[in-house]
Structure formats: structure tokens, C-alpha cells
Amino acid sequence: MSPRTDVEAEGNFLIPNGTFFVELLIFLIVLGVIWFFVVPPVRKVLAEREARVNETTATAKEAAEIFGEAEARYESALAKARAEAAEIRNEARTEGRAILDEMRGQAQQEVDGIVAESTAQLRAESDQVAAELRESVEPLAQGLADKILGVDDRARTSAGQQRGRGSE
Template structure:
């Protein structure tokens, strides 16, 4: 047997290979404590600080979103109110325009009726004037025709204008009297 095997056999007899040596356990504990203290002293506060900042940002973002949503809701309600007011105003303006249109139409009808009445009255006046003119012309023509006829019947000239005018007036008066009796029938 060689010497290494003897040493290994001697050591193997009293030690368990799964259990570490005491100095290894002590040094491992010292390293673990140093690393733990360093972690709690330096790393944990920074990690906590970063997590707190993130949670503050998230909470601030949520609050800002809630405020923005409340403002959006308020703005939407204002918009809807303005829209409703605008619709009411448009309906009022349409009704006002309809009323004004009816008033203008009534006014135009009244003006047209007045103009038609004026034209009819003017036409009646003109007709009356033309009738009077025609009656006058017919009387003169009838008078001269009556004188001519009287001259032919009598066989002599009726040269005296006073007698001629008197005869014409008497003849026309008789015609008017006959026309008045004929109309009364």
C-alpha cells in the first residue's frame, strides 16, 4: 500500500466527507454575515428607494389619470350642454324665421291686394272717363246725324245754330228719358 492510501484510509475512518470542517463553517458564516450586512446596509435601502419611487410614480400616474378623466367628463358634459343649447337656439331661430316668413308673405299678399285694388279702381276710373268721352262723342255725332236727318225730312236747312243746339238737346233728352224708362223695366 502506498502512503497516500494509508493516509486516506486513516482519515476516512474518523471523518464524514459530507460534514464540512469547523474552520470552513466559521469562515463561511463570517462571509455570509459580511455579505448580509453589506446587502442590508447598501443594497436594501437603494432597492427600497427605487421601489418606493416606482410606486409613487404609479400612484401619481393613477391620480393624474383620474383627474384627467374627471376633466374629460366635465368637458364632455359642457360640450353636451352647449350642443343642447345650440340645438334649442337653432330651433328658436328656425321658428322665428318661419314666423317672419309668414309675416312677410302676409304683408306681400296685403300689398298685392292693395295694388290690385288700386289697379281695378284706376281701371274703373279710366273706363268711366272713356265712357263719358264716348257718350260725348256719340251725342255730338248723334246730334249732327239728327240735324242731317231733320233737314232731309223737313226739306229745308236748319242753319240756325241756336235752333240746331236746342233741337239736339231736346232729342237727346227724349232719348235719355226713353233709356231711363227702358232700364227701369
């Protein structure tokens, strides 16, 4: 065989032969089988997945809204509790001040009573001591005066007796 006969036997490569059409037919059949039997279940699964993603997104949005509402209620309750606590503290301070003022008033009354009682007791003791001092100092002063004047005890006693008689 000559080299020309091989080229002639093969024919022109630009002209399709029967194998090409058979391969094209098989390709189209496989493509049709895939299109009718594989693609619909895949599309169905993808659609279900997309529906689940949308449902999950909606559920997440709803959960976020519920969480936001719950957080708002929590913040509101917390603010209310803080306000109540502040009010209770203020009431306690006010009551504490009132009790403290009352206790101070009672203590002041007790102190005033004790001071008045002590003052009266000290005055009584002072009067008693003054009387005792007069009784003890008066004879001493008389004796000193007599000594300074040069009067003796006999003359004084006789003068005291005469005074006593003259007053009778």
C-alpha cells in the same frame, strides 16, 4: 512509493480534514459580511423602489380620477353647449318665421294696395274709354240707322231742329 502509500497518505476522503473547516469558516465569514454589509443597502434600495412604485401607482390613480372628473365636466359642458346651440337655433328659426310672416303680411298689404289702385285706375280708364266710345259710336250708329231707314241728312237735321224748338 507504492500505490498503497499514496492512498494511505491522502487518507479517507469521507473524513473531513482541516482544509474543509478553514474553507467553511471563510465561507461563513464572507456570508456574514454580505449579510450585514451588502444585504441591508440592497433591501433599503428595494424598499425605496417599492415605495416609489406605490407612490407612482397612487399618483396615477389620482391622476386618472382627476382626468375622469375633468372628462365628465367636459362632457357635461359639451352637452350644455349643444343644448344651448339647439335652443339658439330654435329661437332663430322662430324669429325667422315671425320675420318672414311679417314680411309676407307687409308684401300682401302692398300687393292688395297695388291691386286696389290698379283696379280703380282700370275702372276709371274703362269708364273713360266707354264714354269716348259712346261719343264716337253713337253718331256712327245714327248714321247707319238713317241709311238703313232711308232718311237723308237734311231731313234729320230739320227734324233735329224741330225737336230742339219743341223742347224750348
